[in-house]
Amino acid sequence: MALVEIRKVNKSFQRDAQSIEVFQNLTLDFEAESFTALMGPSGSGKSTLLNLVAGLDRPTSGSITVGGANVSVMSSTQLAAWRARHIGFVFQSFNLLPVLTAYQNVELPLLLTGLSRKDRDERIRIALGVVGLDDRMHHYPRQLSGGQEQRTAIARAIVGDPTLILLDEPTGQLDAKSSQEVLALLRRLNDEFKKTIIIVTHDAHAAERAKSILHLEKGDLVEKAGSAA
Amino acid sequence: MKYLPLVLANLGRHKLRTVLTIASVALALFLFASLRTVVTTLAATAQFGGARRLVATNSTGIVFPLPIAYANRLKAVPGVQGVSWANWFGGRYGDGKRFFANFAVDPESYLAMYPEIVIPPDQKEAFLHDRGSALIGERLLTQFGWKLGQDVTLQGTIFPGDWTFTIRAVYHPTDPVIGDDVLIFHHEMFDERIGRAGIAGWFIVQIDNPDNAPAIAKSIDDLFRNSSAPTKTGTEREFQSSFATMWGNVSLLMGTIGLAVVFAILLVTANAMMMSARERTGEIAVLKTIGFSDRMLFALVMVEAGALALSGAAIGLGGAKALYQATKFNGLGFLPGFNVTSATLLLGAAVAVALMLASGLVPAMRAARLPVVEALRHVE
Numbered sequence: 001m002a003l004v005e006i007r008k009v010n011k012s013f014q015r016d017a018q019s020i021e022v023f024q025n026l027t028l029d030f031e032a033e034s035f036t037a038l039m040g041p042s043g044s045g046k047s048t049l050l051n052l053v054a055g056l057d058r059p060t061s062g063s064i065t066v067g068g069a070n071v072s073v074m075s076s077t078q079l080a081a082w083r084a085r086h087i088g089f090v091f092q093s094f095n096l097l098p099v100l101t102a103y104q105n106v107e108l109p110l111l112l113t114g115l116s117r118k119d120r121d122e123r124i125r126i127a128l129g130v131v132g133l134d135d136r137m138h139h140y141p142r143q144l145s146g147g148q149e150q151r152t153a154i155a156r157a158i159v160g161d162p163t164l165i166l167l168d169e170p171t172g173q174l175d176a177k178s179s180q181e182v183l184a185l186l187r188r189l190n191d192e193f194k195k196t197i198i199i200v201t202h203d204a205h206a207a208e209r210a211k212s213i214l215h216l217e218k219g220d221l222v223e224k225a226g227s228a229a
Numbered sequence: 230m231k232y233l234p235l236v237l238a239n240l241g242r243h244k245l246r247t248v249l250t251i252a253s254v255a256l257a258l259f260l261f262a263s264l265r266t267v268v269t270t271l272a273a274t275a276q277f278g279g280a281r282r283l284v285a286t287n288s289t290g291i292v293f294p295l296p297i298a299y300a301n302r303l304k305a306v307p308g309v310q311g312v313s314w315a316n317w318f319g320g321r322y323g324d325g326k327r328f329f330a331n332f333a334v335d336p337e338s339y340l341a342m343y344p345e346i347v348i349p350p351d352q353k354e355a356f357l358h359d360r361g362s363a364l365i366g367e368r369l370l371t372q373f374g375w376k377l378g379q380d381v382t383l384q385g386t387i388f389p390g391d392w393t394f395t396i397r398a399v400y401h402p403t404d405p406v407i408g409d410d411v412l413i414f415h416h417e418m419f420d421e422r423i424g425r426a427g428i429a430g431w432f433i434v435q436i437d438n439p440d441n442a443p444a445i446a447k448s449i450d451d452l453f454r455n456s457s458a459p460t461k462t463g464t465e466r467e468f469q470s471s472f473a474t475m476w477g478n479v480s481l482l483m484g485t486i487g488l489a490v491v492f493a494i495l496l497v498t499a500n501a502m503m504m505s506a507r508e509r510t511g512e513i514a515v516l517k518t519i520g521f522s523d524r525m526l527f528a529l530v531m532v533e534a535g536a537l538a539l540s541g542a543a544i545g546l547g548g549a550k551a552l553y554q555a556t557k558f559n560g561l562g563f564l565p566g567f568n569v570t571s572a573t574l575l576l577g578a579a580v581a582v583a584l585m586l587a588s589g590l591v592p593a594m595r596a597a598r599l600p601v602v603e604a605l606r607h608v609e
Contacts, residue, residue, distance in 0.1 A: 056518060057602045077522050084520025091605070095515040099238035109519050111231050156519070 002029035003164065003196050004053055009062035011048060011219075022048050023219040026062070030164075035190040035197045037210035044216040046200040050166050053198065054087050055079040067163050084112040088157030092169035094149040096141040102128065102152045103137040109160040127159040128152075130193075131185060147178025154185060158195065165189065167199040171206050183209040236532050242505070247537065250501040254541025254584065255548065257494035258577050262549035264483040264490075265573045270564045271479055274406050274469055280439040281310075282342060284468035285432040285449055288461040294428035295458050297420070302452060308437050308445045313338035314429035316419060320383030320392055320412075322373070328561045329369060331383060331412035332430070333419035336364070342435050345404045352377070352398035360418045363394035366409035367401055368557060383412070388423055405566025406469075410559060433465070491580055499588035502534050506592030513596045514604035523597040530596045534589025535582075542581030546574050 006028040013020045022045045030036055030053075038046045051057040052064055055071040064072045067086060074082060083089075088109075096105045106127055110120045128134050131151040141149050150170060157165050167186070171179035187209050189195040199210060207213050215222045240247050285303070287293035294316070303312045315334040322329070336357050340346060348356070348364065356364045369375060375396055382393045394414050402409050420426065436445050446462040453460045506513070513526055521529075550569040552558070559567050 051602050051605075054518070056605070077524065080517065080520050080522035080525075082520075083518065087520075089518045091515070095511065097238070097512055097515070099242050100235070104234060104238070108235075108516070108521075111235070112520050112525075117231070 003032040003034075003067055004028075004030035004198075005063075005065040006049075006053070007063045007065075009052065009059045009064060011045070011052065011057075012060050021219065023059075026219065026221070028214075028221060030196065030198060032196055033190070033194045035187070035209075035211040036199070037207035037213045038198060038200045038216060039202070039204070039207050039213055040216035040222075043218075045219045046216055047168055049216070050168055050198065050200050053164070054089055054166050055083055081112075084109060084160065086163040088154075088160065088162040088165040090150070090153050090157050090165070090167040090170050092172040094141070094146070094153045094173070096149055096152055096156075098141050101138050101140055102133060102144065102148075102155075105141070105152055106137075106155045106159050108156060113160065123159050124155075127155040130158065130189075131155045145178065146174050147181055150174060150178070150182050151185065154182070154189075158189065158193075163196065165195050165197045167197065169201055170199060171201065171203055179203070179206065232529065232532075236529060236536065239505070239509070239529075239533055240536060246501055246505075250498055250537050251541045251544065253494050253497050254538055254581070255545035257490050258542050258545030258581060259549045260490050260545075261487045261580060262546050262569050262573055262577050263553075264487040265576065266549070266553070266567060266569050267560070267564060268480045268483050269570055269573060270560075270567050273566060274564075280442075280464075281436050282465040283434040283436060283442060283446055283449070283462055284465050285434060285460045285462040286430075286468070288450075288459040291431065293458070294426075294430055295432065295460065297427045297429045299429070299432060299453065299458075299460070303432060303434055303449060306434075306445060306448050306452065308441045308448075309434055310437050311338060311342060311435035313342050313433045313435075314416065314431065315339065315433070316416060316428065316430040318383070318388065318392075318414075318419070319386045320388075321386060322381065322383050325384065327372070329366075329372075329410045329412060330408065330562045331414070333416040334413050335416045336413075339413075339433070342433055343407075345402055345407050346400045347403055348398050348400045356398035359395060359397050360415045361393075361395055362397035362414070364398040364400055364413040365396055366411050367399050368410040368559075369412065370399055372410065381412075388419075390422075392422070402565075405568065408559060408562055408565030410562050410565075431468075432460075434462070491584070495584055495587055498534075498537060498584060499591065502530070502537070502588045502592045503595075505533070506530055506596055509596075510599065510604050513599050514601045517599070517601040518605070526599075527593045527597040530593035531585070531589045534593070535585045538581045538585035538588065542578055542584075546577040546581075550574065 006026055009023050009026045011023040013022065038049060040046050048057065052059055053066065055074065059072050062072070063070055069082060071079065071082065103124055106124045107120055110123060115123070125134060128137050131154050133148060133151055133155065136144060136148060144152065171182055174182060183206055186197055186199065190197050190211070199206070201207050285295070287295050297314060300312050300314060303309060313335050315332050318331045318333055320331050340353070356362050363381065365375065375381060377396055377399065379396050380393050381396060382391050385392055434449065436442060442464055449462040450460050516526060553567055553569055559565050
C-alpha cells in the first residue's frame with residue numbers, strides 16, 4: 001500500500017465568476033520511502049498538489065489518504081494536529097521566524113508535542129546536527145546564509161520525525177553551491193533516514209537528485225520518469 | 230510556559246512600538262486611577278460628618294457670616310448638647326504658592342466636638358491656654374520644616390495684615406477626610422484683630438440623637454427665620470456635600486474624561502496589535518503549516534495583547550498608587566485623604582482586561598481565521 005493515495009481528486013478555484021479547474025480526477029500514489037520530484041510549468045498544479053497532500057487545502061472532491069488517514073475529511077483542528085505529527089514542510093523562501101534563533105525555529109513543531117524540555121533539546125540538537133548547523137543554533141536567521149537558512153528550515157521539518165517531508169521549490173532562492181548542499185541533504189534523509197520526500201521544483205538539476213520525477217501539465221500527469229541519480 | 234519565548238520574541242520584534250504601547254496603556258490607567266481617585270475622595274469628603282453634628286450657615290451663602298451671639302441661642306434649642314463655631318481665614322504663607330487651609334475656631338468647644346483630631350495632651354493644653362497659638366496638622370510640620378514653639382506668619386487675604394502664631398500643638402487626624410495640613414487658631418484672637426466684629430462663618434451643633442437631626446435643624450432655622458441673618462442648618466454630611474457640589478458635577482466630568490482617555494488608548498493599542506498581526510500574516514501561515522491550530526494562534530495573539538495591557542496596567546495603576554502614597558498628595562488640601570483605593574485598582578485591572586479583549590480580539594480572530602494557502606501565496 002502506498003503512503004500517499006490520491007484518488008479521483010478534483011480541485012477547482014473560484015476567481016470572480018470564473019471557475020478554474022486545477023485537477024480533474026487525478027489519481028496518484030507516492031510510495032513510502034520514495035523521493036519524488038514534481039515538475040511542470042507555472043500553474044500546472046504542483047504547489048496545489050503539495051498543499052492538498054499537506055492538508056493545507058481541501059480537494060473539491062475525491063480523497064487523499066496519507067498513512068491511512070483520509071486528510072480530505074478532517075476538520076481544521078484535526079488537520080493542524082495531524083500536520084504537526086506527520087508533515088514536515090519546507091518553503092522556497094525558508095520562512096523562518098526572524099525573531100527566533102535557529103534553535104527556537106527548529107523547536108516550534110516540538111512545542112506542539114508533549115515532549116519535555118530535555119527531550120526537545122535532544123531532538124533539536126540531533127536535527128541541527130543532521131543538517132550540519134550545530135554550530136549555528138543560536139544564530140538568528142539574519143545571521144545565516146540562504147543555504148543555512150534553508151537547512152534550518154529542513155531541520156524544522158524533520159525534527160518531529162514526520163511521516164512525509166514536502167518541499168516547495170526548496171532551492172529556488174539558493175545559489176548553486178547551497179542548492180547542491182540542500183539536495184545532497186535531502187537525498188541523505190531519504191537514503192539514510194528512509195524519509196518519504198516530495199519536492200516541487202522547476203530546476204531539472206534538482207529534480208535529478210530525486211528517485212522519481214512526475215511531470216504535471218495543466219493538472220494532468222503527463223510523464224513519469226525514474227531518475228538516474 | 231513553553232510558548233513564552235515565542236510571545237516574548239514577538240513582543241520584542243518592534244521594541245519601540247511595544248514600549249510606546251505599554252507606556253500609552255500605563256499613562257491611560259494612571260490617569261484613570263487619578264481621576265477616579267478625585268471622584269472617590271470627593272465622595273468620601275461628602276460622606277464625612279459625625280452623625281450627631283449639624284452645621285448652621287448663613288442661608289444666603291457660606292461667604293456671609295452669622296453673628297457669634299447666635300451661639301447662646303443655639304445652646305438653648307432642645308436636643309442641642311454643644312455649640313462651636315469657626316471662620317474661614319484664607320491666609321497665605323511664604324510666597325503664597327503653597328496653599329493650605331487655615332481657620333479660626335473656638336478651640337475648646339471645637340476640639341471637644343472632633344475626637345477625630347488627636348493631639349498629645351500636653352500640646353493640647355499648651356494650645357488651649359495660648360490665644361496667640363496655632364494647632365497644625367502633622368503634614369505642615371514636615372512640609373515647611375516647622376517646629377513646636379516656632380512663630381509662623383500668615384498673610385491675610387480676606388482679613389489683611391500679617392498674622393503671627395506660635396505653634397503649640399500638632400494633630401493627627403484619625404479620619405483622612407479631615408486632612409493633615411490645616412492650621413487652626415483661636416477665634417477670640419481673630420475676633421479681637423478684626424475689631425470685635427462678633428462674626429462666625431458657621432456653627433457646629435452637637436445634638437443628642439441623630440434621629441432628631443431634621444427636627445433640630447428645622448428648630449434652629451425657625452429660630453432665626455425673621456432675623457437679619459437667617460440660617461440654613463443641615464447635617465455635617467450635607468454641609469460637606471455642598472462643598473463637593475461647588476465643584477460642579479465633578480464625578481460626571483472626571484468619569485467622562487477618564488472614559489475618553491481609556492477609549493483613545495484602546496484605539497492606539499488595538500491599532501498596534503492589528504499592525505503587529507498584519508505584519509505577521511506570513512508567519513502565522515507558516516505556524517499553521519507546522520501544525521499550530523487556529524485556537525492556539527488565537528490564544529497566542531490574545532496573550533500578547535494581554536501582556537501589553539497588563540504590563541501597562543501594572544505600571545500605570547501601581548505607579549499611581551505608589552506616587553500618591555509617597556508624595557502624600559492631597560490636591561493642595563482640597564482632596565484630603567487622597568488615596569488610590571483597592572476598588573479603583575480592581576476597576577483599573579478590569580479596564581485593562583477589557584482593553585486586552587477589545588484590542589486583541591480582532592487580530593486574534595484574524596490570525597485564527599487566516600486561510601493558510603492564500604496567506605502562503607503572498608509569502609511565497
